[in-house]
Amino acid sequence: MKRISKKVLSFILSIILVLGSFSFAVHTGASDEGNGTDIPLIYVVGTGVHLIADNPDGTTRKIFPISLPENFIMDTVEENIDVFAKAVVTQQWDEFCDTVYNIMSPLYSDLMLDENGNPRDNSRIDITNKVNPAKVNGKYGTQQFKFAYDWRIDPYVTAEKLHTYIEDVLAATGEKEVALLGRCLGDCITAAYMEKYDGQYVADYISYASAVNGAEFASKAFCGELYIDADGVERFIYDLELSTDSNLNELIQAFATVLNETYGLDFLAWSINNVYPDIYLNIVPRLLRDTYGNFPAYWAMVSDEDYEKAKETVFYGADAEKYENFIDIIDNYHYNVQVKLPELWKGFEADGIHMTNVTKYGYQSLPVTADADALGEDYCTVKKASLGATTATIDTVLSDDYIANAIANGTDRYISPDKQIDASTCVLPDTTWFVKNLDHKTFPDSLDILFNKIINVENYNVFMDEEYPQYLVYNDADGSIAPMIPDNMNTTDRYNADFFESLKKIMKFLFNLIKDEISNKINPAPVE
Numbered sequence: 001m002k003r004i005s006k007k008v009l010s011f012i013l014s015i016i017l018v019l020g021s022f023s024f025a026v027h028t029g030a031s032d033e034g035n036g037t038d039i040p041l042i043y044v045v046g047t048g049v050h051l052i053a054d055n056p057d058g059t060t061r062k063i064f065p066i067s068l069p070e071n072f073i074m075d076t077v078e079e080n081i082d083v084f085a086k087a088v089v090t091q092q093w094d095e096f097c098d099t100v101y102n103i104m105s106p107l108y109s110d111l112m113l114d115e116n117g118n119p120r121d122n123s124r125i126d127i128t129n130k131v132n133p134a135k136v137n138g139k140y141g142t143q144q145f146k147f148a149y150d151w152r153i154d155p156y157v158t159a160e161k162l163h164t165y166i167e168d169v170l171a172a173t174g175e176k177e178v179a180l181l182g183r184c185l186g187d188c189i190t191a192a193y194m195e196k197y198d199g200q201y202v203a204d205y206i207s208y209a210s211a212v213n214g215a216e217f218a219s220k221a222f223c224g225e226l227y228i229d230a231d232g233v234e235r236f237i238y239d240l241e242l243s244t245d246s247n248l249n250e251l252i253q254a255f256a257t258v259l260n261e262t263y264g265l266d267f268l269a270w271s272i273n274n275v276y277p278d279i280y281l282n283i284v285p286r287l288l289r290d291t292y293g294n295f296p297a298y299w300a301m302v303s304d305e306d307y308e309k310a311k312e313t314v315f316y317g318a319d320a321e322k323y324e325n326f327i328d329i330i331d332n333y334h335y336n337v338q339v340k341l342p343e344l345w346k347g348f349e350a351d352g353i354h355m356t357n358v359t360k361y362g363y364q365s366l367p368v369t370a371d372a373d374a375l376g377e378d379y380c381t382v383k384k385a386s387l388g389a390t391t392a393t394i395d396t397v398l399s400d401d402y403i404a405n406a407i408a409n410g411t412d413r414y415i416s417p418d419k420q421i422d423a424s425t426c427v428l429p430d431t432t433w434f435v436k437n438l439d440h441k442t443f444p445d446s447l448d449i450l451f452n453k454i455i456n457v458e459n460y461n462v463f464m465d466e467e468y469p470q471y472l473v474y475n476d477a478d479g480s481i482a483p484m485i486p487d488n489m490n491t492t493d494r495y496n497a498d499f500f501e502s503l504k505k506i507m508k509f510l511f512n513l514i515k516d517e518i519s520n521k522i523n524p525a526p527v528e
Contacts, residue, residue: 040179044149101290152294182207211340222313231367359432359436375391380440384422389423
């Protein structure tokens with residue numbers, strides 16, 4: 001009983017830490033490859049920029065990334081296993097919830113903003129946004145102008161800083177226009193800029209791997225809607241690299257398949273899902289208010305359909321007056337930007353701004369929501385990131401009837417060769433690209449060429465270039481991107497694990513383990 005409980009508690013704490021680290025260190029910029037752009041491209045990065053704060057003595061301290069003590073999760077489990085075991089036996093979870101809160105909340109104390117969403121202790125990004133106006137062969141580097149920002153604060157406040165940076169770039173380069181590329185949370189910032197300044201100075205706008213219409217995991221987490229999906233957990237294990245040893249990775253994946261096929265994962269998921277609805281209001285609201293629910297920018301990633309429920313959850317039991325200004329801040333962004341996105345995008349397009357979108361897919365959502373099989377790229381679903389594409393789930397295709405209707409309506413040219421996506425329902429069907437087999441954290445150099453074409457070629461769209469059609473596939477082995485064809489489109493075969501093959505791998509491992517143990521006892525190593 002104690003051994004099982006320890007694993008379950010470790011799993012729960014790990015999920016909470018995943019919530020806390022959402023999107024942190026996943027944004028790695030690509031190098032300046034490709035032929036460059038004719039006008040400056042302002043690349044607004046995602047989250048994860050390092051943060052520092054001032055000490056009373058005038059020195060500074062690093063507050064992000066958060067430094068966890070060595071063996072934090074397992075040590076925490078060891079120290080608190082009795083609290084968890086007691087809760088399991090008695091089904092009284094108050095002490096357990098208090099324990100989790102008291103463990104997690106202090107980890108984020110340095111990152112916390114005040115009740116008005118303002119930084120404390122002069123906390124700020126540990127980087128300076130530079131302007132390098134130099135050209136190479138008459139072009140600007142695709143990622144020459146990177147804009148980093150404090151990913152906690154109000155997107156509208158950051159939009160003002162972005163406005164200043166754009167004017168600095170224009171002054172330094174002598175250009176009159178720029179292109180904007182917003183990635184993940186960065187697209188929430190660029191959307192706030194576009195709304196606030198009505199697209200001033202912007203000739204081209206690229207929404208890339210965007211959370212501007214909501215990121216599924218963040219959205220459901222803010223609602224308190226944790227749901228463990230057993231099949232999703234198994235698929236997730238196949239997407240992780242838990243060890244640099246490929247044989248060990250395969251063994252872990254085999255265990256996940258066997259455990260799922262024998263209902264072990266179902267039992268674990270049922271155990272958590274059965275208890276969680278009764279206890280989440282005792283832990284989620286106060287934990288989020290002391291972590292990511294305290295950051296206005298993270299509220300920008302809450303979907304419209306979840307937004308009001310998220311406010312009810314996060315501010316449950318809180319002093320309404322204390323958070324009045326904070327709620328005004330997040331409402332201002334939500335109702336002026338996210339809710340109006342289709343209208344805004346169409347309006348900018350009508351004003352002559354070249355509006356485009358690049359969405360990734362081939363991965364499920366994190367397996368902690370009821371929609372873990374939604375087609376996406378870990379954090380953002382295709383439907384949200386593309387503003388409206390119709391999709392199958394991660395392991396299915398669009399129905400024959402659906403495709404037949406598309407043919408009858410003349411929209412079948414927007415259906416992906418793998419029959420998982422219909423782009424005709426996007427807000428921008430002719431300028432939305434999809435790249436399969438590309439997860440959220442990966443930003444390959446080969447994408448720079450597509451971005452360059454979008455900016456350099458007038459009215460560039462998905463039907464203009466055979467090398468960059470609407471549907472592309474990323475090759476992780478060499479970092480290349482190619483048009484989707486039957487030979488390269490089946491990239492989710494990793495999820496189709498065979499039970500008996502997985503069982504054979506486990507038995508072989510156990511046999512070798514026993515054989516080595518017997519061999520060591522018969523032929524012990526000499527004592528030096």
